[in-house]
Amino acid sequence: MSDREPIAVIGAGYVGLVTAAGFAELGSDVWCVDIDADRIARLQAGEVPIYEPGLNDVLAAVGDRLHFSTELGPAVDHARLLFVAVGTPATYSGDADLTSVYEVVEAVPASDRHALVMKSTVPCGTGAAIKRQLASQGKGDIAYVSCPEFLKEGTALADFRKPDRVVVGDDGDWAGDAVVDLYAPLDAPLVRTDTSSAEMIKLASNAFLATKISFINEIANVCEETGADVLEVAKGMGLDERIGPAFLRAGIGYGGSCFTKDVSALKQLAGNTGYHFQLLNSVIEVNELQKRRVTNKLEHHLDGLVGKSIAMLGVAFKPDTDDMRGASSLVLAARLQAEGAKVRAYDPIAETEARPLMPEVEFASSAIEAVSGADAVVLVTEWPEFSQLDWSKVAEAMAGKLIVDGRNVLDPKALAAAGLTYEGIGRR
Numbered sequence: 001m002s003d004r005e006p007i008a009v010i011g012a013g014y015v016g017l018v019t020a021a022g023f024a025e026l027g028s029d030v031w032c033v034d035i036d037a038d039r040i041a042r043l044q045a046g047e048v049p050i051y052e053p054g055l056n057d058v059l060a061a062v063g064d065r066l067h068f069s070t071e072l073g074p075a076v077d078h079a080r081l082l083f084v085a086v087g088t089p090a091t092y093s094g095d096a097d098l099t100s101v102y103e104v105v106e107a108v109p110a111s112d113r114h115a116l117v118m119k120s121t122v123p124c125g126t127g128a129a130i131k132r133q134l135a136s137q138g139k140g141d142i143a144y145v146s147c148p149e150f151l152k153e154g155t156a157l158a159d160f161r162k163p164d165r166v167v168v169g170d171d172g173d174w175a176g177d178a179v180v181d182l183y184a185p186l187d188a189p190l191v192r193t194d195t196s197s198a199e200m201i202k203l204a205s206n207a208f209l210a211t212k213i214s215f216i217n218e219i220a221n222v223c224e225e226t227g228a229d230v231l232e233v234a235k236g237m238g239l240d241e242r243i244g245p246a247f248l249r250a251g252i253g254y255g256g257s258c259f260t261k262d263v264s265a266l267k268q269l270a271g272n273t274g275y276h277f278q279l280l281n282s283v284i285e286v287n288e289l290q291k292r293r294v295t296n297k298l299e300h301h302l303d304g305l306v307g308k309s310i311a312m313l314g315v316a317f318k319p320d321t322d323d324m325r326g327a328s329s330l331v332l333a334a335r336l337q338a339e340g341a342k343v344r345a346y347d348p349i350a351e352t353e354a355r356p357l358m359p360e361v362e363f364a365s366s367a368i369e370a371v372s373g374a375d376a377v378v379l380v381t382e383w384p385e386f387s388q389l390d391w392s393k394v395a396e397a398m399a400g401k402l403i404v405d406g407r408n409v410l411d412p413k414a415l416a417a418a419g420l421t422y423e424g425i426g427r428r
Helices: 014-025 037-044 055-061 073-078 099-107 126-136 156-161 174-186 195-226 230-238 257-272 278-302 328-338 351-357 367-371 391-397 412-417
Strands: 007-010 030-033 066-069 081-084 115-118 143-146 166-169 190-193 309-313 342-346 376-379 402-405 421-423
Touching (some): 007 014, 014 030, 014 156, 030 073, 037 066, 099 115, 099 126, 115 174, 126 195, 143 166, 143 174, 143 195, 166 174, 166 195, 190 195, 195 257, 278 328, 278 376, 278 402, 309 328
Parallel strands (some): 030 066, 309 342, 402 421
């Protein structure tokens, strides 16, 4: 056994697995629990059920410190700190669904030596509600810590190893001290605060980043009307240290589980308290409309979409993941099909996850196969291989000439040299 604090991680999804792998890499023994028996069986067999670059190698390297089970008992026996990393998806109302969180609260036995450490993204005030729930069940001696995650899919391991900050919200007791000690080897800036503030830091951070994306998309749309180039505009803006270049990338909108869910949850949280968060209403509206602008561009160039063949390059919500939650491709494909178009797609990783969500979309085994016979091509996910395509071959394979660069990553000159028509987002 290691001299590091052993921990338990409840939930073996993106956040849970990376958290478990990261702490095991630091030397902790980790008991990882999930109610999905198939997922646990795959992990016990050495198979990683999600795609995250480098995670397979780390799990293989620290396998002797990882213990996977569907039962909570062994985790409680071995670890004081129970990290909660279960899903909190949005409900139809926009609130976060805390069903899985409260199932964990219900399952944890009464104890004066354990702490729940909340990694799941929850609304501000959840910690206080959980502590009331624990007290009502005779489990008030269980400590509680809010420790929000800031992992980005595709770079999650790097984010764990070198975090921008570690946020610990607690009552100033042993549990908060223990979590701080766990993260100490990473030598990251520490924000030690109260539980509600820690919860709000997570929601506010994602809401701000989503706001930057919607803002630059609005600027891109104005650029199209005025002849400016949003890439040049974003470059000039980003050099201002008060603004910075991160997330000033115009495109077809943000996706994924975090931004989509957290922006909605924060807006709903404000509304539930009687406050109308007008800015976030606009952020959400701009993001939804941005996806539909691609359809408008296609209709304009193709003189309607009925019977047209459209190829989508990429369907995952971002590169280096197979996650389809909140993916722009889902809205885009549905809109194209509603307008009478036939859609073919290719993604190097996400096809398995995407097929059940896009049953009417034909999937190709390569980018060239996807564009063959297409009247237009839309780059949806900026996988590196798409920037390296032989555009002469693409032009030969296509029936039409239009390329809509939904992420502004392609070289317009290279496409023009191949005889293709380039259409970006907010570009000249």
